[in-house]
Amino acid sequence: MPRFALLLLTLLLTAGCTGSPDTRGPFPAGAELVRDAATSFASVRSVHFAAGVNGVLPGFPLRQIEGDATLDDGGSATGTADVQEGDGHTKYSFTVRDGQVSTEAGHGPLPEMYDVGRFLGPAAGLKRLLDGVTDAKTEGKENVDGAAALRVGGKVPAAVAHSVLPQITDDIIVKVWVSADGPRRFARLWVQVPSAGDHLSPVMFELSLTRQDDPVNVD
Numbered sequence: 001m002p003r004f005a006l007l008l009l010t011l012l013l014t015a016g017c018t019g020s021p022d023t024r025g026p027f028p029a030g031a032e033l034v035r036d037a038a039t040s041f042a043s044v045r046s047v048h049f050a051a052g053v054n055g056v057l058p059g060f061p062l063r064q065i066e067g068d069a070t071l072d073d074g075g076s077a078t079g080t081a082d083v084q085e086g087d088g089h090t091k092y093s094f095t096v097r098d099g100q101v102s103t104e105a106g107h108g109p110l111p112e113m114y115d116v117g118r119f120l121g122p123a124a125g126l127k128r129l130l131d132g133v134t135d136a137k138t139e140g141k142e143n144v145d146g147a148a149a150l151r152v153g154g155k156v157p158a159a160v161a162h163s164v165l166p167q168i169t170d171d172i173i174v175k176v177w178v179s180a181d182g183p184r185r186f187a188r189l190w191v192q193v194p195s196a197g198d199h200l201s202p203v204m205f206e207l208s209l210t211r212q213d214d215p216v217n218v219d
Contacts, residue, residue, distance in 0.1 A: 021140030021151055030136030030152040034176055036184035038130035042122040046070035048211040049079075055203030058196055060167045062113055063089055070216040074098065075116035078218045097218055125164035130186060132160030133174060141180055144187050145210050148180035161193075170194045185212065 050066040067079015077096040082089055094114065095102045101114045112118060119125045136154040143149070153175050161168040170193065177188035191205040 021142045023140040025138075027138040027141070027150060030138040030154060031133075033138060033150055033152050033178045033184060034130055034133045034136050034154070036182075037176065037178040037186040038127055040183050041130065041186040042127050044120065044212045045072065046211075046213055046216045047120065047209050048214070049207065049209055051205065051207040053203065053205055055193075056196065056200050057167050057193060057203045060113075060165070061085070065113075067094075068211075068216045068218075069096075069116045069120060070218070071116060071121055072216070073218075075120075076216070076218040077114065077116050078216075095218060119164075126186070126189075128160060129156060129164050129174075129189075130176065132156045133176065136176075139175070142177065144177050145208065147187070149177040149187050150180050152176045152178060156191075168193055 046069065048068050051062075052064045053060070053062055061084040062081065063084055064082040065079060067077055069075075069077035069079075075096065076098075078094070080091065080093050082091045092103045092105070096110060096114050096116060099110050100107050101110050117124060121127070133152075133154040133156055136152050139151045139153050141148055141150055153173075156172050156174055158169060158171050161170075161172045172194075173192040175190040176186065179185035179187055187209060189205070189207040189209075191207075193203040193205070195202050
């Protein structure tokens, strides 16, 4: 998968964050912040998401995706995606409803990366990822999507990461942003996956989660 242009990547990974982190403490313990964020996120039923991938992760063609998702009606979503196809890539709008994904090219069975229930919910992937964070350390305070957030750095064991995304087979490095004011809210995630080969660079994921529990209308 071709890498994003440097400027595009920089804009994506810093969107919603302003300035350098404030490292003046004291701050709550990282493990406590991540635990509280996981607990509150377990009850979230809808969210606006924006994610990007930089690097080559074999078997995972997604480059960018943004939209709104809800667990209501069996899991539905709407948005836009940029997916690698051979030596090029395709951008398209999509709608998820009733176990099907519809795009401009038609509709068909729901691929895993569009399955809302795999990532949102009390037993789904994002909650499991938060529950699996180890060596959590609060690194500072930043402005994320217009609100103060505390950044926590840590790791997630390969077994947990693999259960969320099968293409990952190694331990991963993560940074989790948690709202600075209570109740703690899981706001943003950055993941670094070790390279799949000597000639490749580490793969980086960035995910922003906003408008949590706002109504989602999937036409």
